[in-house]
Amino acid sequence: MPDSTDAGAGIAQAALDTVQRCPREAIAIAQRVLAARSADNDTRSTADRAIGLALRELNDLPGALRHLRRAVRIADTARARALARMSLGYVLANAGSTAAALRAVTAALPELTAADAGRARMQRGVVLHYRGRYDEAVRDYGHAIDIAQRAGDLLLEARARNNRGLLNAHRGSVNGADDLSRAAEVFHELGLDLAAADARWNGGIAAGRRGDIAAALRCFAAVSEEYRRLAVPRPALLLDRVELLLSVPLVDEAVQVAAVAIRELRRRGMASDLAEALLAQARAALLAGDLDTATAAAAAARTRFRRQGRRTWAAFARHVELRAEFRRGTRSPALFRAMVRTADQLDATGWPDPALTTRIDAGLLAAATDRTDRAMDLFATAARTRGRGTAPRRAQGWYALALSRRLAGDEPGADRALRRGLAVLDRHRTSLGATELRAHSGAYGQELAAEGLDIAVRAGAPARVLAWAERWRANALRMRSALPPDDPDLVAALAELRLVSSLLEDAVLADRPVRALRGRQARLEQRIRDLARRVPGGSGVTAPPAVRTLAERLGGRVLVELVAHGDRLRAVLVRDGRASLHDLGSLAEAERLARWHRFALRRLITTGDSATARAGAEHVAAALDRQLFDPIRRRLADRCMVIVPVGVLHGVGWAGLPTCAGRPVTVAPSATVWLAAERRTAPVGPPVLASGPRLPAGQAEVRRLARVLPGARLLTGPAATADALTAALDDAGMVHIAAHGRFRADNPQFSTLELAGGPLFAYEWERVGRPPGCVVLSACESGLTGLRPGDEIMGFAAVLLALGTRCLVATVLPVPAEPTTALMLDLHRRMRGGARPAQALADAQQAFVASGDGTARATAAAFVCLGAG
Numbered sequence: 001m002p003d004s005t006d007a008g009a010g011i012a013q014a015a016l017d018t019v020q021r022c023p024r025e026a027i028a029i030a031q032r033v034l035a036a037r038s039a040d041n042d043t044r045s046t047a048d049r050a051i052g053l054a055l056r057e058l059n060d061l062p063g064a065l066r067h068l069r070r071a072v073r074i075a076d077t078a079r080a081r082a083l084a085r086m087s088l089g090y091v092l093a094n095a096g097s098t099a100a101a102l103r104a105v106t107a108a109l110p111e112l113t114a115a116d117a118g119r120a121r122m123q124r125g126v127v128l129h130y131r132g133r134y135d136e137a138v139r140d141y142g143h144a145i146d147i148a149q150r151a152g153d154l155l156l157e158a159r160a161r162n163n164r165g166l167l168n169a170h171r172g173s174v175n176g177a178d179d180l181s182r183a184a185e186v187f188h189e190l191g192l193d194l195a196a197a198d199a200r201w202n203g204g205i206a207a208g209r210r211g212d213i214a215a216a217l218r219c220f221a222a223v224s225e226e227y228r229r230l231a232v233p234r235p236a237l238l239l240d241r242v243e244l245l246l247s248v249p250l251v252d253e254a255v256q257v258a259a260v261a262i263r264e265l266r267r268r269g270m271a272s273d274l275a276e277a278l279l280a281q282a283r284a285a286l287l288a289g290d291l292d293t294a295t296a297a298a299a300a301a302r303t304r305f306r307r308q309g310r311r312t313w314a315a316f317a318r319h320v321e322l323r324a325e326f327r328r329g330t331r332s333p334a335l336f337r338a339m340v341r342t343a344d345q346l347d348a349t350g351w352p353d354p355a356l357t358t359r360i361d362a363g364l365l366a367a368a369t370d371r372t373d374r375a376m377d378l379f380a381t382a383a384r385t386r387g388r389g390t391a392p393r394r395a396q397g398w399y400a401l402a403l404s405r406r407l408a409g410d411e412p413g414a415d416r417a418l419r420r421g422l423a424v425l426d427r428h429r430t431s432l433g434a435t436e437l438r439a440h441s442g443a444y445g446q447e448l449a450a451e452g453l454d455i456a457v458r459a460g461a462p463a464r465v466l467a468w469a470e471r472w473r474a475n476a477l478r479m480r481s482a483l484p485p486d487d488p489d490l491v492a493a494l495a496e497l498r499l500v501s502s503l504l505e506d507a508v509l510a511d512r513p514v515r516a517l518r519g520r521q522a523r524l525e526q527r528i529r530d531l532a533r534r535v536p537g538g539s540g541v542t543a544p545p546a547v548r549t550l551a552e553r554l555g556g557r558v559l560v561e562l563v564a565h566g567d568r569l570r571a572v573l574v575r576d577g578r579a580s581l582h583d584l585g586s587l588a589e590a591e592r593l594a595r596w597h598r599f600a601l602r603r604l605i606t607t608g609d610s611a612t613a614r615a616g617a618e619h620v621a622a623a624l625d626r627q628l629f630d631p632i633r634r635r636l637a638d639r640c641m642v643i644v645p646v647g648v649l650h651g652v653g654w655a656g657l658p659t660c661a662g663r664p665v666t667v668a669p670s671a672t673v674w675l676a677a678e679r680r681t682a683p684v685g686p687p688v689l690a691s692g693p694r695l696p697a698g699q700a701e702v703r704r705l706a707r708v709l710p711g712a713r714l715l716t717g718p719a720a721t722a723d724a725l726t727a728a729l730d731d732a733g734m735v736h737i738a739a740h741g742r743f744r745a746d747n748p749q750f751s752t753l754e755l756a757g758g759p760l761f762a763y764e765w766e767r768v769g770r771p772p773g774c775v776v777l778s779a780c781e782s783g784l785t786g787l788r789p790g791d792e793i794m795g796f797a798a799v800l801l802a803l804g805t806r807c808l809v810a811t812v813l814p815v816p817a818e819p820t821t822a823l824m825l826d827l828h829r830r831m832r833g834g835a836r837p838a839q840a841l842a843d844a845q846q847a848f849v850a851s852g853d854g855t856a857r858a859t860a861a862a863f864v865c866l867g868a869g
Contacts, residue, residue: 008039015050020187020195023054023232030054045075049087056091057194059233059268082111089294093130096271096308102129105176115156120145122160129167132312134350137167140499158186159308162199169206171350177206197226204633210243211428218242221530235264236273238361242280246287247392253529254284275304275313279532286327294324312349318342319354326361336365341377341405353393356382360400379404386421391428395421399448399579411455418452421445422471423755429826445472457565462579463547466572466671469563470544473644473670490531498758525750532586532749532763545675551577553678556637559643560630561671569646573632574671575639582631591648593624594866601653602813614854617656625657633659640664640838642672642869651812661844664838666869669801675869677806680816682773685731691717692739692754692779697817701738701778701824709734726817729765732772736828738817741779748795753779762796771803774837777810778824797866807837813862820859823848838869 015029021201030047033039039047052067068091071084089105090100095222105124125140141164148157165179180203187196204219220241225236238261245254258281282298285291302317322339339362346355363378377402386397398421406414425445449472456464481677504517550559551574559574562584569587573580584590600617607613629636636659643665645655654660654667668674687709691698699716704710715724729735740754752759778798800808810828823844830840845860852859 009038009043009046010034012039012043012046012050013649013824015047016053019050019053019057020192022230023057023194025052026054038339040075041076042080045071045080045084048086048560053087057232059235059270061091061095061269061271065095065832078111079116080107082120083116086112086123088120090123090126093127094270094272096275096304098131098272098309100863102131115147115153116152118144118153118160119153121147122156122163125160125163128259129163130308130310132310132349134167134171134312137843138164141167148823154186154191155192158183158190158195158199161186161769162195162202165199166202167203168206169209180206186524193226194230194232195325195719197223197230198259200226201240205240208240209249209390211247211392213248217530220244220509223515235261235268236270239273239280240262240275242277242284246280246283246731247390248452249287251284251287254400255281255290258284258577271304272308272310275301275308275310278304279313279317279320281687282317286320286324289327289361290718291324291327293404295321310526312351315342315345315349316351316354319346319351319358322358323551326365331365331368333369336362336369336371339365352385352389356385356393356396356400360396360403362669363400363403367403372407375409376404379407391424395424395428395445395448397421398424399451402448402451406451406455411459415452415455418448418455419471421448422452448472453563453565457581459568460581462572462581465563465570465581466547466574466579467544467766469561470670470672471573473672487531490528493524493528494761494764497521497761498529500524500757525747528763529747532766544672544758547574547579548577550574550671550675553675554642557642559642559644559671559674560632560636562646562649564646569627571628573630573635580632580635584631585627587647590624590627593620594648596620597624597656598651598813601656601858601861604854605814605816605862609854614857617854617858621656621659624652625659628657638663640666642666642668642671642674644668646676653812653858653861654864655842656858661849662842664836664842664869665865666838667835667864668868669798673801674868680773680804680806680868682806683731683733683770685733685772687712687734687736688715688725688728688732688772689713690720690725690728690735690737690739690755692720693735693756694754695738695740695817697821698778701821704737704821704825704826705736708825708832718756720755721757721788722755722764724762726764726768729768729772730770734774734776734831735772736776736778737822738778738824741811743780743795748798751795753777753796765796765799765803768803771800771805773805774807775800775805775809775829776824776827777808778815778820780811801867808866809837809841811862813858815859815862816855819852819856822851823860823863836869838865841865841869 001548010031011029012033015033015463018029020027022757027050030050033047034044048067048071052064052071055064055067061544065088066174068084068088072081072088075081075084085104085108089103089108092101092104095465102124104129105120109117109120109124121140122144125137125144128134128137128140140158144160145157145164148154148160154573155167161179162183165177165183168179169177173830176394180199185200187193187199200219201223204216207213207219208216227237238257242254242258242261245251245257258277261277261283262274265277278297278301282294282296283302285293285297298317298320302314302321305311305314305317318338319342322335322342323333328479334660339358343358343362346352346358349445359378363375363382366372366378368374382400383397383404386401387395388394400418402421405411405417422445425448449468452471453465453468456468500521504514504521507517554574561572561574563570563572567587569584569590571582571584573582596622599618599782600613600620604613604617641660641663645652645667650667650669654665668677689702689705689709689712691702702714702716706714713728715728725737737753742752742754742759744750744752749762751762759790797808797810826844826847827840830843831837835843845863848860849857
């Protein structure tokens with residue numbers, strides 16, 4: 001019979017080997033060893049070591065440290081003690097005690113030989129990695145790989161390659177992908193599913209670092225499913241998700257995920273990862289404009305990094321603090337010195353991207369304080385990055401070059417550099433297939449476009465101002481979404497969300513508990529976002545049109561493009577082939593009046609007509625009208641108008657303003673989008689009329705419309721489902737939908753129209769292959785849009801215009817169901833009689849207002865004509 005001591009040692013080693021296959025099983029095996037009285041101290045040390053490492057995989061760091069310290073304490077031989085110290089050092093690094101971790105692993109090295117020495121080298125590489133000593137870490141990983149290859153130890157080689165690949169990915173090196181791919185392959189061959197999943201996840205990090213966002217999202221989604229299958233929590237991986245969200249940037253979602261990461265990591269005592277989560281929160285807050293949170297979180301992260309001996313990470317946190325201070329308007333010599341010092345530290349320790357942005361900010365500060373030579377030096381250093389790295393990094397390099405040229409008085413050269421930078425971002429944007437990602441990525445061009453716009457405004461060149469406004473505005477709508485129409489996972493997820501949304505609605509109406517349904521709804525929405533974001537890139541960006549091209553299509557109409565320039569609102573007006581530039585006053589005042597106008601109209605609609613409400617609405621409408629149109633009134637004359645709004649002015653009920661009342665007005669996200677819509681040939685398929693549930697007036701509306709539009713396809717009652725309507729949209733000449741609508745400001749792509757069997761989501765309209773020519777949405781707030789940097793819009797209007805629908809008539813306010821039927825019938829009669837949608841809507845609105853009171857005026861003003869009227 002075999003010796004029981006040897007058998008115990010073999011079982012303890014089996015527990016150790018099972019850690020990355022199934023941590024819970026490893027703990028169970030090791031506990032059997034510890035329960036056996038015959039096991040010697042070295043065997044018990046190995047068992048405790050297995051439990052400690054398994055608990056680390058399950059994110060129980062206090063428990064892991066307890067078992068590993070005991071493994072060191074009870075070991076009899078130098079080798080067993082050194083192996084335990086090696087594992088202890090690894091977990092100490094995870095817990096943030098990097099100095100103690102380095103001492104433990106370094107102390108273990110002299111006692112180990114062959115493959116054991118290779119494992120210790122790898123663990124020391126991990127500790128050095130945590131401490132930001134990257135070159136030393138890469139060397140130790142390389143030594144471990146060499147030892148593993150000589151010893152034929154595939155497991156050690158795979159672990160070291162995984163770590164080296166991840167480190168190189170974080171440093172922006174292209175060498176990481178091969179290491180990670182090889183590591184995942186070996187782990188899979190060895191049956192180590194958890195380790196293979198970790199290596200594949202790291203491959204997603206590498207994809208994100210090289211700018212392939214879609215590939216990173218696909219990878220993260222797939223590996224997340226594997227983690228769920230293995231039932232292993234990975235809260236630290238939330239940090240990688242935040243990093244990817246910030247790279248788009250999806251700022252609101254990054255803020256939420258960072259908060260969840262902080263809560264989970266604090267609860268589990270994962271001090272090292274917690275410090276990184278605080279830094280992630282600070283970066284997200286900075287992008288969101290929440291300077292107080294950014295400063296507080298960055299300061300807390302920096303304190304933790306310094307305690308953990310992670311000086312390079314502390315410099316990164318300091319970078320966020322300094323940028324927040326700069327955004328507050330501080331322009332002191334002390335801030336300048338701190339910025340330059342931090343940028344140099346970041347460059348020296350492998351953080352090139354934050355070093356670049358800090359250096360540009362320092363250059364702007366120097367220029368603002370008349371230190372021109374110093375600013376030129378900083379911009380020149382930053383400009384060297386324009387030929388390498390990710391697209392946002394290269395674009396920042398072109399931005400720095402433009403700043404230096406402008407400082408030198410070479411504004412044409414600055415203009416060329418800015419256009420080169422935006423061209424880099426355009427190519428990057430085409431790699432993002434999902435509309436949502438494209439819309440959010442506009443944040444990267446904000447500084448470049450604002451600088452180019454400023455050059456054009458100061459030169460008093462209307463055509464150039466228009467070109468620069470168009471260069472950055474609503475770019476996402478210039479590219480057809482690449483969402484695959486037959487993605488079964490997305491179809492299934494949307495169908496499930498429709499069911500859950502219906503159940504939730506029923507529960508709310510019946511006053512039943514809804515917590516579980518809301519949680520299920522949130523999880524499904526996240527899954528749908530992930531699935532939609534995995535789409536590969538599509539076509540390129542359409543170039544902004546010249547004034548002459550716009551004029552040819554405008555004919556006798558006038559284009560008014562509103563432009564934000566610093567704190568001023570300006571307008572470029574195109575009429576009869578000529579462009580003119582106008583100052584419309586304070587941007588903040590226009591935004592304030594626009595918000596008050598919406599409030600006044602909503603009050604009239606929802607609370608009923610009264611002398612006070614009517615007078616208030618008329619007063620604010622007159623004030624907004626004067627600011628927007630008095631400076632250009634002579635040039636407007638009585639012509640039809642195409643308006644390109646900016647910011648909150650996208651939500652204006654234009655027919656409620658005196659200048660627009662009775663005048664055909666078309667609203668477009670950009671002149672480029674308007675021109676593309678104007679050029680499209682509308683399909684000639686039969687009209688489609690649909691009504692949703694819980695809206696008797698809507699059902700009556702579409703039945704009456706069916707008499708106005710003979711040959712129309714009618715979808716009412718149980719037949720008016722989301723699937724039926726989506727299928728009917730293809731090639732329809734006109735679609736009219738009367739249903740309850742809900743606009744989702746948090747994610748406009750989840751805005752809904754209520755139909756039989758559950759809601760239709762804006763996401764689903766991206767799946768239509770041949771979009772209808774004109775869509776009329778007699779639904780509350782169906783024309784509202786969510787705004788992202790670059791006046792990118794999201795919601796039903798954005799989806800339809802991006803698909804290729806020429807025109808959308810929809811509401812920017814809640815509207816009463818029954819009174820609008822008369823307006824809709826008149827609108828369709830006029831369009832059937834040959835009137836263009838904008839003309840038909842203006843005439844129908846005038847007739848509707850003439851026959852009603854203040855509530856009728858507000859209801860009419862809620863409808864806008866979007867696209868090409």
